Amino acid sequence: MQIRVDAEKCQGHSRCYALAPELFDIDDYGNAHELNDGVVPPELEVRARLAQANCPEFAIIIGD
Amino acid sequence: MPSIYGPVTDWASDFDHAEPAYNANVHQIWDDLLNKQQCPVAHTERYGGAWLPITHEHVREIAYDTEHFTSRSVVVGVTKPSQFDPQPPPSPIGNAPPISSDPPFHAEARRLLLPAFSPKKIDPWAPEIRRICHQLIDEMGDVQFIDAAQQYSQDIPVQVIARMLGFPVEDADKFRNFVHLVLESVNEDRETRLAKFMIFDEYLTVQVNDHILNPRDDLTTYLLNAEIMGNKLSPEHVGGTIILLLVAGIDTTWSGIGSSLWHLASNAVDRRRLVDNPAMIPVAVEEFLRAYAPVTMARLVREDFDFHGHAMKEEDWVLLPFPAANRDPKVFDNADAVIIDRQENRHAAFGLGIHRCLGSNLARLEMNIAVEVFLERFPDFELNESEEVTWSVGQVRGPRKLPVRVTARS
Ligand code: HEM
Numbered sequence: 001m002q003i004r005v006d007a008e009k010c011q012g013h014s015r016c017y018a019l020a021p022e023l024f025d026i027d028d029y030g031n032a033h034e035l036n037d038g039v040v041p042p043e044l045e046v047r048a049r050l051a052q053a054n055c056p057e058f059a060i061i062i063g064d
Numbered sequence: 065m066p067s068i069y070g071p072v073t074d075w076a077s078d079f080d081h082a083e084p085a086y087n088a089n090v091h092q093i094w095d096d097l098l099n100k101q102q103c104p105v106a107h108t109e110r111y112g113g114a115w116l117p118i119t120h121e122h123v124r125e126i127a128y129d130t131e132h133f134t135s136r137s138v139v140v141g142v143t144k145p146s147q148f149d150p151q152p153p154p155s156p157i158g159n160a161p162p163i164s165s166d167p168p169f170h171a172e173a174r175r176l177l178l179p180a181f182s183p184k185k186i187d188p189w190a191p192e193i194r195r196i197c198h199q200l201i202d203e204m205g206d207v208q209f210i211d212a213a214q215q216y217s218q219d220i221p222v223q224v225i226a227r228m229l230g231f232p233v234e235d236a237d238k239f240r241n242f243v244h245l246v247l248e249s250v251n252e253d254r255e256t257r258l259a260k261f262m263i264f265d266e267y268l269t270v271q272v273n274d275h276i277l278n279p280r281d282d283l284t285t286y287l288l289n290a291e292i293m294g295n296k297l298s299p300e301h302v303g304g305t306i307i308l309l310l311v312a313g314i315d316t317t318w319s320g321i322g323s324s325l326w327h328l329a330s331n332a333v334d335r336r337r338l339v340d341n342p343a344m345i346p347v348a349v350e351e352f353l354r355a356y357a358p359v360t361m362a363r364l365v366r367e368d369f370d371f372h373g374h375a376m377k378e379e380d381w382v383l384l385p386f387p388a389a390n391r392d393p394k395v396f397d398n399a400d401a402v403i404i405d406r407q408e409n410r411h412a413a414f415g416l417g418i419h420r421c422l423g424s425n426l427a428r429l430e431m432n433i434a435v436e437v438f439l440e441r442f443p444d445f446e447l448n449e450s451e452e453v454t455w456s457v458g459q460v461r462g463p464r465k466l467p468v469r470v471t472a473r474s
């Protein structure tokens with residue numbers, strides 16, 4: 001699984017960082033970005049989906 | 065204070081968000097609007113003309129559309145900004161950046177504040193917030209009947225922001241009164257409001273000047289040293305920003321904590337679940353934010369504009385009811401049920417788009433710790449049925465009196 005934060009849409013609600021700090025980080029200006037080039041290890045796939053479902057701005061994209 | 069326009073008979077054509085009947089029956093009102101109208105946007109001639117969209121899609125569309133909708137004023141009042149202040153600060157800055165600003169200036173004003181409210185700056189406040197919560201409970205003594213809004217929820221955000229700003233903590237009452245003036249007295253006449261503003265302005269000047277003379281490691285000194293487009297902020301801009309932080313951060317968080325405790329006082333099963341399993345609190349707090357979202361914002365229509373068949377006029381108000389968006393069945397399963405372990409919850413309690421609440425990391429931390437400490441110290445409590453719960457009116461919604469009977473303490 002592959003994840004990506006759409007920087008245009010992200011407004012820094014920090015939900016992804018709170019729910020899956022292994023997958024996302026957020027900078028001082030509220031811009032979130034994916035860690036590890038967006039590669040999600042199988043055991044974290046559930047959390048990646050959780051982060052996506054909790055992003056108020058629909059900014060998290062999941063691919064294969 | 066109730067609206068000056070009097071009771072509402074038709075919520076679709078004559079709504080009034082500041083009538084006590086609005087907050088008291090808000091779910092019914094939204095449901096009726098959704099069921100009756102093809103395109104549910106309510107209108108009123110009150111306030112010189114205002115609109116109320118209620119679906120998540122419409123609220124999102126307006127929040128994202130800074131071209132047709134300006135943030136020049138985000139609190140609906142009986143006077144339009146152009147009448148209130150014939151020479152307003154030039155757009156896109158507004159009188160309380162960044163909340164009153166539009167692009168492109170908005171990003172500059174916001175950039176200045178963002179680092180001070182990032183998770184990594186806010187998280188270290190947790191022990192201090194916890195200490196404040198415990199102290200408030202200590203101060204209640206052994207009594208059985210307390211007011212969880214007045215004696216607890218209300219004080220937490222005030223005490224926290226006073227410490228962050230480096231202001232005397234004993235001045236909390238001054239902040240609170242000032243915030244009420246701004247948020248709850250939309251119907252008072254202009255002279256009365258201005259006179260009250262002046263008193264607070266003088267107080268602020270004293271505090272800011274003291275920080276100019278004695279810089280220290282706090283938010284006020286941070287603001288005095290900060291630069292916007294290469295220039296240091298004037299003391300007036302610093303004062304204006306402090307006012308914004310007080311107005312934006314106090315009644316809102318008070319409401320968020322109060323509504324959470326109101327829910328727990330009224331729901332024994334949910335209360336038990338969180339007492340037995342405090343690790344669930346953060347997920348529950350997100351659900352309280354969704355179901356009892358405290359804040360409705362507003363925009364002004366920039367120029368005459370057709371919004372899905374609704375003829376909006378220049379300088380009409382448009383409310384942004386994030387609480388209504390949070391109950392949209394198209395976005396949330398079982399939207400009208402409060403499900404404290406709801407896993408998928410992209411609620412919009414902190415807004416959508418470029419004005420996303422700057423204090424959201426702080427507000428969440430305060431709400432989480434406030435609920436956690438309350439449940440830890442009072443593992444059982446219930447509404448004190450012999451007294452009435454009262455709710456605020458206007459754009460910030462939360463309990464203002466929350467009489468509770470404590471039935472277990474530790
Ligand atoms: C539960 C508590 C809170 C809620 C529900 C809340 C909600 C909101 C909402 C909905 C907005 C969007 C405004 C808009 O779209 O026009 C906003 C903006 C803002 N909030 Fe909060 N807020 C809370 C607490 C706080 C706190 C604690 C602070 C700071 C101490 C704060 C500071 C701000 C600021 C500065 C803005 C303006 C941001 C901008 O325009 O870029 N808020 N808040």
Ligand code: SF4
Binds near residue numbers: 031
């Ligand atoms: S939850 Fe969405 S908007 Fe918030 S920081 Fe993450 S990606 Fe950005």
